[in-house]
Amino acid sequence: MAKIASKPGNPFGAHRVIEPAGVLPQPALKVDNNMDTIYDNEILVAVDTLNVDSASFTQIKKACGGEPEKIKAMMLDIIAKRGKHQNPVTGSGGMFIGTVEQIGPKLEGKIPLKAGDKIASLVSLSLTPLRIDEFVEVRTNVDQVRIKGKAILFESGIYAKLPDDMPASLALAVLDVAGAPPQTARLVKPCDTVVIIGAAGKSGVLCSYVAKKRAGEHGKVIGITSSDKGLADLKEFGFCDVNLKLSATDALSCYEAISKETNGRLADVVINCVNVPDTEMASVMMTRDEGIVYFFTMATSFTKAALGAEGIGKDVNMIIGNGYAKNHAEFTINVLRESKRIREIYEKKYAR
Numbered sequence: 001m002a003k004i005a006s007k008p009g010n011p012f013g014a015h016r017v018i019e020p021a022g023v024l025p026q027p028a029l030k031v032d033n034n035m036d037t038i039y040d041n042e043i044l045v046a047v048d049t050l051n052v053d054s055a056s057f058t059q060i061k062k063a064c065g066g067e068p069e070k071i072k073a074m075m076l077d078i079i080a081k082r083g084k085h086q087n088p089v090t091g092s093g094g095m096f097i098g099t100v101e102q103i104g105p106k107l108e109g110k111i112p113l114k115a116g117d118k119i120a121s122l123v124s125l126s127l128t129p130l131r132i133d134e135f136v137e138v139r140t141n142v143d144q145v146r147i148k149g150k151a152i153l154f155e156s157g158i159y160a161k162l163p164d165d166m167p168a169s170l171a172l173a174v175l176d177v178a179g180a181p182p183q184t185a186r187l188v189k190p191c192d193t194v195v196i197i198g199a200a201g202k203s204g205v206l207c208s209y210v211a212k213k214r215a216g217e218h219g220k221v222i223g224i225t226s227s228d229k230g231l232a233d234l235k236e237f238g239f240c241d242v243n244l245k246l247s248a249t250d251a252l253s254c255y256e257a258i259s260k261e262t263n264g265r266l267a268d269v270v271i272n273c274v275n276v277p278d279t280e281m282a283s284v285m286m287t288r289d290e291g292i293v294y295f296f297t298m299a300t301s302f303t304k305a306a307l308g309a310e311g312i313g314k315d316v317n318m319i320i321g322n323g324y325a326k327n328h329a330e331f332t333i334n335v336l337r338e339s340k341r342i343r344e345i346y347e348k349k350y351a352r
Contacts, residue, residue, distance in 0.1 A: 002038045002102055009039030009104070013154035016129055018083065025084070025154070026127035033083035033129040033152075040106040041155040043113065047098035048136075049169065050125065050145045051176040054202065054275035055299040056087035056094065057143040068138040075145070079130055086126035092298040093125030094143075096151055097162065097172045107155065118168065120175045121151070122158040122329060142173065142350055143202075160329040166336065166343075166351070173350035177203035178332040179323040180273065180296045181210045185331075187269050187292055187319070188214035195258060195267040195286050197248045198274035199223030199240055200230035203296055206335055207271050208239040209342055222261060224248065226274075237345065248274055251281035258286040272297050272321075280305040287316045296321030 009015045017023060018030040025031050038044050052060070064070035078085055085093050100117045113119070121128060129152040136146040153159060162171050180203040188194055194211040198204040200223070212221045223240030225231050226247045234243040242261060246254050258266055266288040272279060277299045284305060287293050293316050295305065305318055325331070336343045 002036055002044055004105065005037050005039045007039070008106070009041040009155065011041065011155040013127065013156070015039060016083075016152070016154075024127070025129075026124065028127075029082065031083040031127075031129050033079070033131050035129075035131050035150040035152070038102060038104055038152065040104040042104045043100060043107065043153040043157070044102040045096070045098040045119065045121075045151050045153060046101045047096045047130070047147060047149045047151045049097045049172055050085065050094055050147060051096070051172045052085070052094040052125070052143050052145060053087070053090070053092040053176075053298055054143055055297060056090045056092045058275045059087060059089050061140055066140060068140065071138055071140070071145075072135050076132060079132060084125060084128055084130050090298055091126065093128070095121045095123070095125060095172070095176050096128070096130075097121075097168055098151065101150070113159075113161075118162045119159045120162055120172055121153060122160055122175065122178070122324065123153070124323065128152065128157075144169065144172070158324065163333055170336075170346055170351040171333065173202060173346060174206075174332055174336060175329055177206065177296075178328045179321065179325050180271075181206045181335055182325040182328045182331040183294060183296070183319075183321070184210045184271060185214055186325075187271075187294055188219075189268070190214070190216045191218045192268040193220045193222070193262055193265070195222045195224060195270045196240065197224045197270065197272045197279060197283060198297070199243075200225045200233045200237075201273055201275070204273040205237065205239070205342065205345060206332065207273060207296075208237070209335065209339060211269075211271070212239050212241070220262075222258065222267070224254070237341070248272070248279035248282040249276065251285050254282040255285040267291060269294065272300065275299055277301065278304070281308045284309045284314050284316055284318075285312070287314070289315045290317070292317045292319060294319045294321060
């Protein structure tokens with residue numbers, strides 16, 4: 001059992017920040033990941049699976065040539081330098097699942113958790129003190145890494161107990177993108193034309209389903225993917241009214257295709273779920289004036305988005321993809337419960 005620090009912990013985890021002074025754990029360059037001592041308001045978790053953010057894992061895989069041993073070494077190097085798994089290129093992290101090992105005395109009995117509970121973190125690995133003791137498996141096809149290690153959740157951190165009606169790996173994959181579906185439900189209105197960039201991906205599939213449900217029979221959901229396989233998947237899934245193979249890094253091609261598809265009106269809402277950079281201008285250009293662009297992708301450069309929109313005189317409302325929305329875990333897990341097809345898609349890829 002870990003020792004309890006003599007000093008009280010800060011609710012937001014500022015007590016773990018090593019540098020620079022005065023910042024919170026997410027923007028910090030380095031945090032303290034010592035697991036031998038915890039603070040009175042921390043939760044110590046034995047971690048068994050990391051679900052690395054898609055943009056981050058894509059960058060790591062590319063840098064490592066897809067080789068598992070190199071991926072492991074890069075992840076260990078990131079944690080050694082930062083005390084957390086925050087990709088220095090993308091700035092993003094991911095999330096974990098694990099078993100509660102110890103609860104600080106300030107929180108014990110005051111939160112609905114006890115030692116032995118299986119949970120998923122709903123805060124980013126980019127702010128979570130983390131230690132990896134051993135790699136068990138690198139699952140490059142689903143951005144998951146099975147490990148033996150430990151992590152700290154702060155008093156302000158959010159988490160979800162894993163549901164008992166689905167495998168943990170499936171729940172983790174869904175909870176990793178749990179912020180996107182409820183945000184989509186908020187943004188899409190009946191009769192809207194919606195473009196989903198990356199509609200065949202992990203978050204894109206869920207957003208497509210929710211967008212079609214919200215837009216209704218008089219709305220239109222247009223799914224965009226950059227690959228032949230993705231296009232075949234979109235047609236098989238059946239959640240989008242129109243499926244297009246386009247590269248979102250080619251803004252003009254995307255603009256021309258959506259302009260043609262909408263008779264020049266463009267989309268009311270564009271939801272960007274891809275994990276590659278330089279897709280900002282396609283998102284902006286496919287959106288009608290005073291429409292909404294929702295950047296759920298952590299590969300987004302908000303400088304490029306803002307200045308690019310300004311540069312072409314485009315008046316659109318741009319929303320940052322907050323990974324948290326009220327009751328987002330319950331909302332997204334319930335999507336799998338209500339849609340047999342969505343559950344089949346996710347089980348085929350993630351449940352094992």
